[in-house]
Amino acid sequence: MPIAAHHPAEIPDIVRSTTGRLLPVGGGSKPALTRVHEECEQLDMRRLSGILEYEPEEYTFTALANTPLQEIETELAAHGQYLPFDPVLTGAGATLGGTVAANSAGAGRFRYGGVRDFILGIRFVDGRGRLVRSGGKVVKNAAGFDLAKFMVGSLGRFGILTEVSFKVFPRPRAFLSFAQRYDSLADALAQATRLACSPLELQALDLVPDSDEVLLVARLGGPAASLGARMDRILRFLGEQGNARADFVWEGEEEAAYWRQVNEFAWVPDGMPLFKVPLNPACLPALDERISHTHRRYMAAGNLAWIAGDDVATLEHALNDLGLTGLQLLGRSEQLIIGTGLAYPVLRRVKQVLDPDGKFPEV
Amino acid sequence: MSTTAFLSALSRIYPPDRLLTRPAQLIAYESDALTSFRARPQAVVIPVTQDEVVETVRLCNEHEVPFVARGSGTSLSGGSLPVENGIVIALNRLNRILHLDPEQRFAVVEAGVINLQISQAAAPYGLYYAPDPSSQPICTIGGNVAFNSGGAHCLKYGMTSNHILSMKVVLADGEVVRFGSRSLEGVGVGPDLVGLFVGSEGLFGIALEMTVRLLPRPESFRTVMAAYRDLESAGNAVASVVGAGLLPAAIEIMDTLAMRAAEAAVGAGYPQEARAMLIVELDGEAEQVDREFEELVDLIQASGAEQVIVAQTDEERARIWQGRKGAFSAVGRLSPDYVVQDGVVPRGRLGQALAEIDRLGREYGLDVANVFHAGDGNLHPLILFDGSVEGALERAEELAGKILKMCVDLGGSLTGEHGIGVEKRDYMSYMFSPVDLEVMAELRQVMDPKGLANPGKMLPTAGH
Numbered sequence: 001m002p003i004a005a006h007h008p009a010e011i012p013d014i015v016r017s018t019t020g021r022l023l024p025v026g027g028g029s030k031p032a033l034t035r036v037h038e039e040c041e042q043l044d045m046r047r048l049s050g051i052l053e054y055e056p057e058e059y060t061f062t063a064l065a066n067t068p069l070q071e072i073e074t075e076l077a078a079h080g081q082y083l084p085f086d087p088v089l090t091g092a093g094a095t096l097g098g099t100v101a102a103n104s105a106g107a108g109r110f111r112y113g114g115v116r117d118f119i120l121g122i123r124f125v126d127g128r129g130r131l132v133r134s135g136g137k138v139v140k141n142a143a144g145f146d147l148a149k150f151m152v153g154s155l156g157r158f159g160i161l162t163e164v165s166f167k168v169f170p171r172p173r174a175f176l177s178f179a180q181r182y183d184s185l186a187d188a189l190a191q192a193t194r195l196a197c198s199p200l201e202l203q204a205l206d207l208v209p210d211s212d213e214v215l216l217v218a219r220l221g222g223p224a225a226s227l228g229a230r231m232d233r234i235l236r237f238l239g240e241q242g243n244a245r246a247d248f249v250w251e252g253e254e255e256a257a258y259w260r261q262v263n264e265f266a267w268v269p270d271g272m273p274l275f276k277v278p279l280n281p282a283c284l285p286a287l288d289e290r291i292s293h294t295h296r297r298y299m300a301a302g303n304l305a306w307i308a309g310d311d312v313a314t315l316e317h318a319l320n321d322l323g324l325t326g327l328q329l330l331g332r333s334e335q336l337i338i339g340t341g342l343a344y345p346v347l348r349r350v351k352q353v354l355d356p357d358g359k360f361p362e363v
Numbered sequence: 364m365s366t367t368a369f370l371s372a373l374s375r376i377y378p379p380d381r382l383l384t385r386p387a388q389l390i391a392y393e394s395d396a397l398t399s400f401r402a403r404p405q406a407v408v409i410p411v412t413q414d415e416v417v418e419t420v421r422l423c424n425e426h427e428v429p430f431v432a433r434g435s436g437t438s439l440s441g442g443s444l445p446v447e448n449g450i451v452i453a454l455n456r457l458n459r460i461l462h463l464d465p466e467q468r469f470a471v472v473e474a475g476v477i478n479l480q481i482s483q484a485a486a487p488y489g490l491y492y493a494p495d496p497s498s499q500p501i502c503t504i505g506g507n508v509a510f511n512s513g514g515a516h517c518l519k520y521g522m523t524s525n526h527i528l529s530m531k532v533v534l535a536d537g538e539v540v541r542f543g544s545r546s547l548e549g550v551g552v553g554p555d556l557v558g559l560f561v562g563s564e565g566l567f568g569i570a571l572e573m574t575v576r577l578l579p580r581p582e583s584f585r586t587v588m589a590a591y592r593d594l595e596s597a598g599n600a601v602a603s604v605v606g607a608g609l610l611p612a613a614i615e616i617m618d619t620l621a622m623r624a625a626e627a628a629v630g631a632g633y634p635q636e637a638r639a640m641l642i643v644e645l646d647g648e649a650e651q652v653d654r655e656f657e658e659l660v661d662l663i664q665a666s667g668a669e670q671v672i673v674a675q676t677d678e679e680r681a682r683i684w685q686g687r688k689g690a691f692s693a694v695g696r697l698s699p700d701y702v703v704q705d706g707v708v709p710r711g712r713l714g715q716a717l718a719e720i721d722r723l724g725r726e727y728g729l730d731v732a733n734v735f736h737a738g739d740g741n742l743h744p745l746i747l748f749d750g751s752v753e754g755a756l757e758r759a760e761e762l763a764g765k766i767l768k769m770c771v772d773l774g775g776s777l778t779g780e781h782g783i784g785v786e787k788r789d790y791m792s793y794m795f796s797p798v799d800l801e802v803m804a805e806l807r808q809v810m811d812p813k814g815l816a817n818p819g820k821m822l823p824t825a826g827h
Binding site for chain 2: 055056057059060080103105109112113114117130131132134137138139140141142144145146147150151153154155157158170193197200201223225226230233276277278279280281282300303304325326327342343345346347349352354363
């Protein structure tokens with residue numbers, strides 16, 4: 001029976017009185033992250049929900065850590081704003097805190113960066129039961145050590161987030177997406193790289209390998225009247241002749257639905273382990289060759305791979321050989337982190353401060 | 364071990380021309396851009412390799428000698444102020460761009476590389492390094508990383524922290540560690556150590572090398588300058604621009620004093636009779652920027668501007684920015700001395716903050732020039748005083764302190780981009796609780812058990 005927290009002020013006592021280990025759990029949308037093997041009790045955080053401050057003209061909001069992203073996105077949208085990094089699994093109930101802890105950004109991270117680029121401040125309870133604040137609520141701040149950024153990707157191993165402040169941006173007034181087919185990943189990647197180095201501004205730039213072709217999918221945002229001309233310009237940039245049309249074009253509600261299914265991982269078969277692998281596009285061809293049996297999508301012009309497959313051992317070998325690290329979000333594989341691992345010597349030092357008695361799972 | 368033994372050990376690492384111990388040599392290192400604080404180190408070393416830095420740090424650890432890493436000494440918060448019994452590790456010559464990958468859009472640089480040189484090296488590929496502190500022609504990336512420097516384009520592009528992908532650091536006890544990766548999603552698995560180290564003000568050790576993200580240079584820039592009868596009207600114009608859903612690359616405001624100084628220094632073409640001037644810049648794809656710029660100019664014209672000047676050429680745009688970026692030093696023409704502050708308030712409180720600064724200035728009988736990044740609420744009041752007048756510096760600092768506390772009271776921060784340094788450390792307890800500060804002190808302790816790396820910065824001293 002999991003313990004439930006009802007208010008941030010209760011959490012220090014819960015942490016201090018626990019004898020085993022605690023793992024905070026929010027919406028449960030990333031089941032691989034909330035399943036732990038050691039003796040560990042789940043702390044149900046779902047009651048710590050609600051937007052505390054939102055001033056649209058400041059481009060900032062502060063919310064309790066387990067506010068569902070859906071609620072936040074709805075509120076932001078009502079004021080023409082959004083979280084540009086496309087938090088994933090929103091429809092599955094992902095919360096703000098879980099998104100920070102897992103560092104889970106989707107296709108939109110291509111344009112302005114990921115979770116770390118929008119987080120401004122946090123409150124959290126550390127392993128000694130101290131309620132700590134770091135960062136601030138304003139869009140620019142350089143005071144003190146930035147534990148808010150440190151908590152991005154911390155997987156609940158260093159503290160329990162209770163409150164988070166974020167920067168937001170005005171949402172483009174309209175979107176348009178299109179896709180082009182390429183025969184090989186090398187061809188598609190070469191074009192994506194050219195686009196990413198050009199001043200042409202895209203909200204997202206994904207590569208989607210399929211059985212015998214690779215799709216390059218681009219998303220444009222901005223004033224509606226400019227989108228068509230901008231797409232034509234990109235097609236010309238890609239070397240299409242004359243009045244060539246894109247192989248696929250999505251607009252309006254259909255376009256929004258397309259990206260929803262991408263960021264919800266609707267393309268991953270139920271129960272299949274899904275790994276997130278940050279990488280440099282230069283090693284993408286070598287990786288792709290070795291995982292041709294998987295379902296996969298490469299975001300941010302090849303800087304972020306999402307790979308789903310039952311054969312985790314093969315993926316693990318490939319990551320090890322290429323010096324890459326993967327984090328499992330969905331599925332039931334034993335290992336949370338595969339590949340070359342993290343910067344443990346420094347993390348151990350931080351752990352000594354924030355969790356000396358091992359109240360949270362090991363990194 | 365004695366000082367002599369330590370210096371003699373240093374002399375085994377450095378030839379005499381890179382180990383400075385004579386008073387005449389040390390004077391240049393006694394302070395940084397915060398000139399009201401001075402301290403003479405016992406020696407200055409000038410490493411040219413990362414190994415020399417690592418050896419030096421290990422030696423300092425062994426002999427328990429405090430060290431201060433220094434780049435070009437442009438810190439406005441006293442971030443590279445030496446300590447009397449310590450040494451300065453001057454990193455200007457650790458300045459190689461080790462690798463620049465135009466296709467993957469990153470560069471690997473050593474700590475002493477100058478900010479602007481990264482953009483210059485990337486320019487042939489249509490790329491640039493985004494953070495642009497006003498000191499960018501001379502400040503080093505190591506200092507930018509230590510103090511999480513900003514610039515005029517932070518609202519849209521973020522601060523230094525947002526552009527560092529990986530780091531190699533020698534911790535204060537001599538351990539060399541690496542974290543992050545060369546992916547633009549580099550900190551994607553595990554806690555963001557890059558985020559923790561950027562802005563740590565040198566208290567954990569010395570960054571030797573970092574991978575920085577490069578961005579494609581925007582295709583088009585459109586810049587408009589507008590004169591207003593008062594600061595409040597200029598502030599309201601900012602609110603209407605932001606409220607309309609535009610995301611300018613930069614929104615800057617200068618008051619009469621700052622404008623006059625900048626105009627005298629570079630002839631930027633600023634209207635002299637105005638009480639406040641607004642600069643707004645859009646950047647991006649030409650098609651989109653042109654549409655949004657029309658909307659922007661309409662908004663500004665409707666906002667009660669007395670004069671609207673649209674930069675027609677690259678030269679006109681450059682002149683506008685030259686005046687803005689040179690404003691701090693230009694203020695030197697108005698006053699023998701000045702203190703620059705760096706507080707942040709929520710954008711909606713700018714008007715209130717400026718009125719309060721004006722009131723405080725009159726209360727203290729000191730002129731305050733205002734230059735600020737209005738888009739992100741980052742104020743830079745320049746408090747003018749004459750250091751030859753007894754007690755003037757103290758009065759200016761007291762006024763600066765009141766302004767900082769006001770920023771915190773309004774929900775903002777002590778610093779937007781200059782860092783806490785020595786200058787603002789005693790105000791940290793105004794912004795953070797004892798527990799917050801205790802955790803910071805403990806983090807410092809695990810990274811630097813002997814307290815040798817840049818001591819006296821950021822963390823408040825006992826009694827405050």
